[in-house]
Every structure is written in C-alpha cells, then in structure tokens.
Amino acid sequence: MKLLVEIYEARGVDHQIVRNALARLKREGYVHSPERSRYSLTKAGMSFLTGINSKPQLLDRRWDGRWLSVLFEVPETERKKRDAFRGDLLQLGFGGLYKSVYISPWDYAAEALRFAEHHGLADRVTMSRGAFVHGAPTPRQATQLWRLDALNETYEKQLAWLRSEFLPVIAAGQIGDSDDGLSAFVRFLELGERMADLSLNDPMLPEELLEEDWLGRTCFGEMQACLTRLANAIPATSPYRHFVSRYL
Known part of the structure; x- marks a missing residue:
C-alpha cells in the first residue's frame, strides 16, 4: 500500500x-x-484485468472468418441484469447486430458465459459460432455497428498527443535512474492507462473488417514501442522494475 x-x-x-x-x-x-x-x-478482478491486457494481442491474430453470436431474451422485470450483461458484452468487444443479438469475430464464449453466470442469466443465453450464410458485416457496416468513426478520431488525437507531447519529453531525457526509475515508471503508467482506455472501447476487429484509414494498429504499435522504451529505462535494481517485466 x-x-x-x-x-x-x-x-x-x-x-x-x-x-x-x-x-x-x-x-x-x-x-x-x-x-x-x-x-x-479477486477472480473477477483478475478476469477484468486479463481481458484488458489481452485485447491488444488480437492485433496480430489471424481471423478464421467465423463469428460468435450471443442471443438472449430477458424480461423487463430483470432489466438491471440484462443491461449489466449487455454492458459486459460491449466491453469485451461485441457489437449489437439486432436487439439482444450480439456478435464478435473473436471467440469470447468462455468470457460471455462467465458474465452470464455472474448475472444469473446463463439459462437465458444461447451462443453459437460459425460463418454467416447471408448478411455478414462488411467493413462499412462494421464501422457503423461498432461506431468506429468516432474511435478513429480518438486514435488520431492520441497519436498527435503521443508524437507532439509525450515522446519529446522522453527524448529530452526527463526520465532516468536519478530517482530509482520512478519518473520512468510514472510515465509508463500514464501511457498504460491511455492504452487501457483505448482497449476498453476498441473491439480489436480483424483487418478484414476495417476501413483502409483505420489508425488503431498504428497507434497501438507506437504506444507499445514507447512502453518498452520506458520499461528499459527503469534500473534493474529499482522496486518498480518487476511491474514492467512483461515489456522487457
């Protein structure tokens, strides 16, 4: 503490x-x-943290063309449970295809079922995984379904901040071992939190479903490189070193 x-x-x-x-x-x-x-x-805390940290890994994963569909019907008397479950699905990266029908190109079946059980809705949820015979989302439809235009604007702003404000501070040598790596670790946390916020809002769709002007991959790539640079700037003897071990 x-x-x-x-x-x-x-x-x-x-x-x-x-x-x-x-x-x-x-x-x-x-x-x-x-x-x-x-x-x-706790188990719930670890699950939430793992979900956030693992999302960027989807950037390098190849998509098999299959979709996970989650369908549920919950009465109005259990609206709070329904809304909470829907919020969990959206945070995972699902898109609402129709009312109470949510889809994802990634196999989040285990996570979706865990959320359903947590909210006491497991017996009201149906899941399937496979290809669409007709009406599979196109990149243009995916942009609308996941509201990617607004997210792409956010990525544009984050890239501008990273390049014009954050990186110049690091390049100027305002991090180092003079404070046992604390300044580098503080910067590491600042950037990490921005990436976590982006991960929460980005469904991390495969390239096949993205428009050509998508900036998400570029932004995450540059941020990841910066995190690695900051992690290596923390001395090996620093008490903060073990917090960044996965980036070394």
Missing part, C-alpha cells in the same frame, strides 16, 4: 483518492484485503 501511494502521489494523485478507489474496488468484488494495507485481485 505504501508503494502504491508513493507512485500515485508522484503522479499528483492524493493518497485519499487512492484509498477511496481501493475501497470501491473491494466493494465491487475486484480486490480483497486479507489484512490491513494489503490488497490482492
């Missing part, structure tokens, strides 16, 4: 905000605290 507070105070975040955030995550079941000032992820 002490290290966590130190890291976020270096980012200008008051320690009470950190404590309040941890308390909220505990209430929502994403973390638990076996003893005072010690926290660890």
Whole structure:
C-alpha cells in the first residue's frame, strides 16, 4: 500500500483518492484485503484485468472468418441484469447486430458465459459460432455497428498527443535512474492507462473488417514501442522494475 501511494502521489494523485478507489474496488468484488494495507485481485478482478491486457494481442491474430453470436431474451422485470450483461458484452468487444443479438469475430464464449453466470442469466443465453450464410458485416457496416468513426478520431488525437507531447519529453531525457526509475515508471503508467482506455472501447476487429484509414494498429504499435522504451529505462535494481517485466 505504501508503494502504491508513493507512485500515485508522484503522479499528483492524493493518497485519499487512492484509498477511496481501493475501497470501491473491494466493494465491487475486484480486490480483497486479507489484512490491513494489503490488497490482492479477486477472480473477477483478475478476469477484468486479463481481458484488458489481452485485447491488444488480437492485433496480430489471424481471423478464421467465423463469428460468435450471443442471443438472449430477458424480461423487463430483470432489466438491471440484462443491461449489466449487455454492458459486459460491449466491453469485451461485441457489437449489437439486432436487439439482444450480439456478435464478435473473436471467440469470447468462455468470457460471455462467465458474465452470464455472474448475472444469473446463463439459462437465458444461447451462443453459437460459425460463418454467416447471408448478411455478414462488411467493413462499412462494421464501422457503423461498432461506431468506429468516432474511435478513429480518438486514435488520431492520441497519436498527435503521443508524437507532439509525450515522446519529446522522453527524448529530452526527463526520465532516468536519478530517482530509482520512478519518473520512468510514472510515465509508463500514464501511457498504460491511455492504452487501457483505448482497449476498453476498441473491439480489436480483424483487418478484414476495417476501413483502409483505420489508425488503431498504428497507434497501438507506437504506444507499445514507447512502453518498452520506458520499461528499459527503469534500473534493474529499482522496486518498480518487476511491474514492467512483461515489456522487457
């Protein structure tokens, strides 16, 4: 807890905000605290974090042309459960093809079923995986279905920020080992959070479903390269080094 507070105070975040955030995550079941000032992820928290971190890996995965379809019918009396389940599907990267019919080119069957069980809706959900005989989404339709135009504008802004604001600071040598790697780690977290936000909103569609002007792959590629650079700028003896080991 002490290290966590130190890291976020270096980012200008008051320690009470950190404590309040941890308390909220505990209430929502994403973390638990076996003893005072010690926290660890629950199964739900690990699942959520794994989902965010694994999404960018889809950029290099080849699509087999098949779709996962999730169909459900939930009465109005259980609207809260239905809306929560729908929100989980959208966060995974599903698109709403029709009312209560959601599709994804990626096989999220296990995750979708886990969410359905969590909301007590497993017996109201049907899933299938295969090719469309007629009416498969085209890139133009996918842009509308997943609202990719707005997301592409976000990527354009993020690329501009990365190239004109973030990278020049790093190039100017404002990170290093003078503070045991803390400044580099703070920058690493700042960029990582932006990537996480993008991952939450991006369905990571395969290239076959994207328009030619799509900027997502370019943006993630440049951000990933920058994360690797920041990770390597943290000294091997730094207490922050093990947090970035997957980028070394």
